[in-house]
Amino acid sequence: MVFAFISVAALAIGLIYMTLRSSTTTHTAIVDVIGAIDGRTVEVVLNKRKERVVLAGIGFPPGDARSETECADVVQDVVAGRRLYMEVFKEVSGCRYVTLSSSNGDCLNVMMLEKGLGRYESTGVGFIGKLVEAESRAQAAGLGVWDKNRALFRHLANEAADSTADDAVFGRS
Structure with a gap:
């Protein structure tokens, strides 16, 4: 009886391990x-089939439609019609989160964040160090969405003003 329980537990643990390993x-x-x-969804041909994939780690500030348009323009201008390496980081409900890179290793996702065309968004993909580093460089240089005149900062300023107003209402300082 104990042996049967141990066997079933080991089998269950093995199945869980294989499932988690295959998804990551x-x-x-x-x-x-x-x-x-759109700004982060790209159509590619893989194994003679058209597929839509999502650029991993690419997000846009709330209220800044310009960012999404600029990212879509970059995809059209820089990589449309080219053959690239696609690395799949995660697949959720048939949606693939990917990076696209040239044969010399230049990564579209990294380039977009380095130029400030979007901001790092971990939803669905987790932490990808190169993307976070690229965003940090754009932020430090004040490029694209990190330009103080863009919607990201207007949104953050509104959040700060709302928080200050809440503090005054609730007597916090």
């Missing part, structure tokens, strides 16, 4: 990029 293991494929669907 990255793999790379060569794709032909068709073009941008």
